Amino acid sequence: MDTKQAVIALSCLAQEARLQIFRLLVQTSPAGLAAGEIAIRLNMPASTLSFHLKELSHAGLVKSVQSGRFVYYSTNFNTMNALMAFLTENCCGGEQSCSKPENCS
Amino acid sequence: MDTKQAVIALSCLAQEARLQIFRLLVQTSPAGLAAGEIAIRLNMPASTLSFHLKELSHAGLVKSVQSGRFVYYSTNFNTMNALMAFLTENCCGGEQSCSKPENCS
DNA sequence: TCTATATTTCCACAATAATGGAAATATAGT
DNA sequence: ACTATATTTCCATTATTGTGGAAATATAGA
Numbered sequence: 001m002d003t004k005q006a007v008i009a010l011s012c013l014a015q016e017a018r019l020q021i022f023r024l025l026v027q028t029s030p031a032g033l034a035a036g037e038i039a040i041r042l043n044m045p046a047s048t049l050s051f052h053l054k055e056l057s058h059a060g061l062v063k064s065v066q067s068g069r070f071v072y073y074s075t076n077f078n079t080m081n082a083l084m085a086f087l088t089e090n091c092c093g094g095e096q097s098c099s100k101p102e103n104c105s
Numbered sequence: 106m107d108t109k110q111a112v113i114a115l116s117c118l119a120q121e122a123r124l125q126i127f128r129l130l131v132q133t134s135p136a137g138l139a140a141g142e143i144a145i146r147l148n149m150p151a152s153t154l155s156f157h158l159k160e161l162s163h164a165g166l167v168k169s170v171q172s173g174r175f176v177y178y179s180t181n182f183n184t185m186n187a188l189m190a191f192l193t194e195n196c197c198g199g200e201q202s203c204s205k206p207e208n209c210s
Numbered sequence: 211t212c213t214a215t216a217t218t219t220c221c222a223c224a225a226t227a228a229t230g231g232a233a234a235t236a237t238a239g240t
Numbered sequence: 241a242c243t244a245t246a247t248t249t250c251c252a253t254t255a256t257t258g259t260g261g262a263a264a265t266a267t268a269g270a
Contacts, residue, residue, distance in 0.1 A: 007121050013192070014115035015228080019108060027195045029209065036246060045230050050248050052228090069237045069246050077209040084189060087118070090132045104134065104182040120258080141216060150260050155218050157258090174216050174267045 001082040005060075009083050012059040017044065018052045025062055025075045032065075032074025106187040110165075114188050117164040122149065123157045130167055130180045137170075137179025 001009075013019050020042055025032060033041070039049045053073060056062040060079040065072050092098035106114075118124050125147055130137060138146075144154045158178060161167040165184040170177050197203035 003121060003124060007119055007124060010115055010119035010124070011227095012119075014112055014117075014119040016108060016112050017228085019112060019115070023192070023194065026193060026206075027198055029197050029203075034246080035248090039247095046247065047230055047232090047249080048228080051230095054248085066237095071247065075209070077206060080192070081207050081209075087128070087185070088131060089128065092134050093132055098134075101131075101182060102186050104180070104186075116257095122258080139216080140218090144217095151217065152219080152260055152262090153258080156260095159218085171267095176217065 001079075001086045006083060006086050009059045009061055009079060012055050012061055015052070017042075017048065018056055021049070021052055022056060022061060022075070025073055026080075029075040029077070032072040034070040034072050036070070038073065106184075106191045111188060111191050114164045114166055114184060117160050117166055120157070122147075122153065123161055126154070126157055127161060127166060127180070130178060131185075134180040134182070137177040139175040139177050141175070143178065 013022060021038060024038060024041060035046075035049060035053060038044070038053075039046055042049070053062065053064075056073075057064060060076055062073050063076045064074075088101040091101045092104060098104050118127060126143060129143060129146060140151075140154060140158060143149070143158075144151055147154070158167065158169075161178075162169060165181055167178050168181045169179075193206040196206045197209060203209050
């Protein structure tokens with residue numbers, strides 16, 4: 001992951017509707033949910049949802065599979081994990097205790 | 106952390122200049138850097154840097170301490186760790202293997 | 211108090227992004 | 241072929257955000 005990709009991924013998540021979608025998919029992974037089901041659960045117009053799902057896909061944060069008339073969306077953990085790693089890269093200059101940034105304060 | 110706070114934090118990071126600043130501070134934590142030193146290292150005009158540091162502070166992602174004429178900025182790991190946790194909350198519905206989302210794919 | 215240095219505020223311009231209804235497209239079942 | 245259902249595309253409107261020079265503010269040292 002480089003800075004440009006990270007900005008795209010972060011911009012994607014930096015939006016209330018998309019953040020809700022993303023978190024819902026994290027929680028329902030790895031199975032994922034059909035677009036319509038997401039729309040119902042988040043009470044979101046189909047066109048708005050579709051717009052946001054496209055953005056999330058483009059950023060590589062979610063993936064989709066078609067199954068009949070349904071399109072199932074789920075989290076792409078590769079991108080997500082890469083993003084997390086990028087944000088904490090070389091934390092505290094590589095100091096021992098910071099290999100897990102949860103330990104930092 | 107709630108959705109609103111997370112959006113603020115993510116919006117903050119979803120910007121090339123701020124992401125660079127943030128990562129630089131992650132790497133130089135816990136000591137941090139003076140504003141002027143950040144400006145030099147990132148080759149950024151002082152006013153632009155100041156604007157972005159203010160945003161990062163407001164989002165709780167960095168903290169600052171004044172020391173003489175210098176203001177030292179450093180990462181606020183509390184917010185950062187809370188953000189990470191929020192994004193991966195209840196991953197895969199709480200399934201065992203997903204307690205660490207690095208294991209998910 | 212005067213000067214040098216560090217940081218922040220002010221301002222105006224330019225560019226980008228979110229929303230949702232209506233229509234279009236795609237798939238399944240009869 | 242027809243109907244019902246699922247999803248996406250199109251479009252126009254509205255609002256928000258990043259930028260950097262110049263000036264203002266703050267602190268330290270002589």
